Amino acid sequence: MTDTPAGTPAADAATPETPNPETPTLEIQGLRLNLPGAARPVLAGVDLTVAARETVALVGESGSGKSLTSRSVLRLLPPGAATEGAVRVQGEDVLTMNAKQLRRLRTHTAAMIFQDPRAAINPLRRIGDFLTESLRLNADLPAAEATERAVRMLDAVGLGDRVLGQYPGQLSGGMLQRVVIAAALMGDPALILADEPTTALDVTTQAEVVGLLGDLRDQFGTALLFVTHDLGLAAAISDRVYVMYAGRIAETGPAEALFQRPRHPYTAALLRSTPHLDAPAGRLAAIEGRPPSLREELTGCPFAARCAFATQQCREELPPHLPVRGESSRLVACHHSEKLADQLAGSVTHD
Amino acid sequence: MTIALVRRPGLARIRSDRSWLHLLCLGFLGLVVVLALFAPWLSPHDPNAVDLGNALAGPSGAHPLGVDGSGRDTASRLITGARTSLLGPLGVVVFSTVAGVVVGVAAGWRGGWLDSVLSRSTELVFAFPGLLLALLIVSIYGEGLIAPVVALGVAYLPYVSRLTRSLVLAERSRPYVEAYRVQGHSGLQICLRHVLPNIAPVVLAQSTINFGYALIDLAGLSFLGLGVPALTPDWGRMVFDGESAIQSGYPLCAILPCVAIVLTVVAFNVVGERWADQVARRDR
Numbered sequence: 185m186t187d188t189p190a191g192t193p194a195a196d197a198a199t200p201e202t203p204n205p206e207t208p209t210l211e212i213q214g215l216r217l218n219l220p221g222a223a224r225p226v227l228a229g230v231d232l233t234v235a236a237r238e239t240v241a242l243v244g245e246s247g248s249g250k251s252l253t254s255r256s257v258l259r260l261l262p263p264g265a266a267t268e269g270a271v272r273v274q275g276e277d278v279l280t281m282n283a284k285q286l287r288r289l290r291t292h293t294a295a296m297i298f299q300d301p302r303a304a305i306n307p308l309r310r311i312g313d314f315l316t317e318s319l320r321l322n323a324d325l326p327a328a329e330a331t332e333r334a335v336r337m338l339d340a341v342g343l344g345d346r347v348l349g350q351y352p353g354q355l356s357g358g359m360l361q362r363v364v365i366a367a368a369l370m371g372d373p374a375l376i377l378a379d380e381p382t383t384a385l386d387v388t389t390q391a392e393v394v395g396l397l398g399d400l401r402d403q404f405g406t407a408l409l410f411v412t413h414d415l416g417l418a419a420a421i422s423d424r425v426y427v428m429y430a431g432r433i434a435e436t437g438p439a440e441a442l443f444q445r446p447r448h449p450y451t452a453a454l455l456r457s458t459p460h461l462d463a464p465a466g467r468l469a470a471i472e473g474r475p476p477s478l479r480e481e482l483t484g485c486p487f488a489a490r491c492a493f494a495t496q497q498c499r500e501e502l503p504p505h506l507p508v509r510g511e512s513s514r515l516v517a518c519h520h521s522e523k524l525a526d527q528l529a530g531s532v533t534h535d
Numbered sequence: 536m537t538i539a540l541v542r543r544p545g546l547a548r549i550r551s552d553r554s555w556l557h558l559l560c561l562g563f564l565g566l567v568v569v570l571a572l573f574a575p576w577l578s579p580h581d582p583n584a585v586d587l588g589n590a591l592a593g594p595s596g597a598h599p600l601g602v603d604g605s606g607r608d609t610a611s612r613l614i615t616g617a618r619t620s621l622l623g624p625l626g627v628v629v630f631s632t633v634a635g636v637v638v639g640v641a642a643g644w645r646g647g648w649l650d651s652v653l654s655r656s657t658e659l660v661f662a663f664p665g666l667l668l669a670l671l672i673v674s675i676y677g678e679g680l681i682a683p684v685v686a687l688g689v690a691y692l693p694y695v696s697r698l699t700r701s702l703v704l705a706e707r708s709r710p711y712v713e714a715y716r717v718q719g720h721s722g723l724q725i726c727l728r729h730v731l732p733n734i735a736p737v738v739l740a741q742s743t744i745n746f747g748y749a750l751i752d753l754a755g756l757s758f759l760g761l762g763v764p765a766l767t768p769d770w771g772r773m774v775f776d777g778e779s780a781i782q783s784g785y786p787l788c789a790i791l792p793c794v795a796i797v798l799t800v801v802a803f804n805v806v807g808e809r810w811a812d813q814v815a816r817r818d819r
Binding site for chain 1: 709710713715716717719721
């Protein structure tokens with residue numbers, strides 16, 4: 185995986201001490217991740233960049249490796265995982281950090297928002313305690329200053345300082361997710377990783393949280409990597425989208441272009457299987473088959489077995505990531521991308 | 536979390552919401568503790584004053600609970616005996632809880648080879664009955680309170696460490712631990728500041744129940760003449776001393792300490808079980 189997504193400057197020369205504006209906030213290069221007992225890498229060469237102040241969505245179905253990719257940014261890996269490649273946050277490689285650097289990264293530089301806010305907070309501690317603990321302990325901030333910052337962050341997410349003294353059980357799911365977002369902002373991070381932050385919430389709360397994340401990005405200038413399986417959400421919130429399948433990036437590009445004219449059959453199939461309210465009633469479109477099992481090795485394109493357009497070449501040869509003609513910011517890993525372009529675009533808009 | 540404590544369905548009726556029983560037991564324990572604390576001022580006679588002329592006399596104005604085979608006042612001996620009878624189990628419970636929690640947390644949190652070594656070696660202690668271990672140590676170090684307390688503490692340690700380990704394992708896999716990790720907390724910080732306080736109520740409830748068992752075991756040792764020194768008033772020792780009185784047809788001075796032991800143990804069990812129930816209910 186030597187190809188980097190177009191439109192992102194090479195950051196190799198940047199030194200960690202002077203993060204110049206050219207350095208992307210997050211740069212993942214050729215990340216491979218092997219787990220014991222798996223026949224193929226769970227992540228097979230992932231390239232991904234998030235520039236400063238940019239919102240990037242990582243889309244894929246369950247088991248595609250999207251969560252692992254985001255967790256590897258904080259080196260939150262499953263036991264026994266072996267990694268190759270580089271994950272640089274502001275130019276520093278996370279995978280080779282020592283324990284102290286890693287803790288500093290987690291406290292100050294990058295923060296994560298989890299799927300289920302109720303599970304992510306110690307139920308026996310007050311919210312104020314939860315918010316300030318990291319700064320008090322790891323940044324040696326006096327308790328009064330930490331609390332003051334907590335109040336400001338709570339205000340930013342639309343909660344009053346009353347919740348400081350409350351327990352997680354006293355708040356609703358939506359409020360708790362706001363608390364978790366406030367906690368992520370406490371260390372003034374350059375990058376927020378949101379791992380399906382709205383999955384555990386109901387639809388109205390989802391919309392609120394997504395709107396909030398957008399506001400906060402404008403207000404605090406953090407970069408956001410948004411992991412989701414919800415295409416509509418990805419389109420609404422992100423500047424660029426990465427579509428992931430079986431541990432590889434299938435397609436990437438600006439959100440609008442990618443959803444309007446998908447160039448990978450998998451993206452097109454995903455879009456087709458999204459239910460629409462205005463679509464005629466009937467069976468929901470689904471992608472035939474199942475994602476490849478981790479127990480079998482893959483030859484050729486990972487999507488070949490489920491792809492309606494697959495040829496002999498697809499089954500034997502791994503498609504490289506190639507720029508889409510005429511759209512330099514898009515990359516697609518499909519042998520027949522050029523041929524299928526009109527067909528795929530048609531199939532999506534047709535529904 | 537429900538895996539943690541051994542539930543005994545037969546005790547369901549005792550534990551159910553009839554809180555008067557719980558309050559009664561709590562009150563009884565409070566009374567025993569107060570008696571033990573203020574024994575020198577509360578006991579009507581010197582517990583060791585021998586009056587052979589008055590031996591085995593029944594209850595009277597001067598001796599409301601009678602006297603024993605050596606003419607010592609039973610009430611005074613019961614009150615003073617509460618001190619050693621509570622102090623011993625307290626030592627056992629404190630020792631086994633502290634050491635057991637350390638071992639259990641280390642095994643559960645670190646896992647891997649440390650878990651194997653600690654779990655296997657504490658399981659080795661299960662192979663020895665607690666009393667046998669205590670007999671062994673007492674026979675080496677002679678009678679006194681320290682030796683049997685340490686021995687029983689070691690014998691009770693595996694129960695606490697096994698419980699703690701399973702609780703830590705369950706707690707460690709909860710997502711909030713990971714959430715703290717990505718906030719930059721070290722494993723030790725999370726373990727001490729969050730996991731330990733969260734599992735503490737369950738462990739302490741178990742220790743309360745253990746207190747009752749330790750009391751029985753220590754009384755048993757005293758009954759065998761191996762616990763406290765001969766002249767120290769102690770409930771187990773009183774049962775042993777009262778043996779001859781039973782044979783002479785005056786069972787009161789042997790039965791009363793038995794009653795004290797049984798009631799105290801039951802009270803500790805009821806209080807501990809109820810505490811465990813409350814903890815379990817809160818977790819649900």
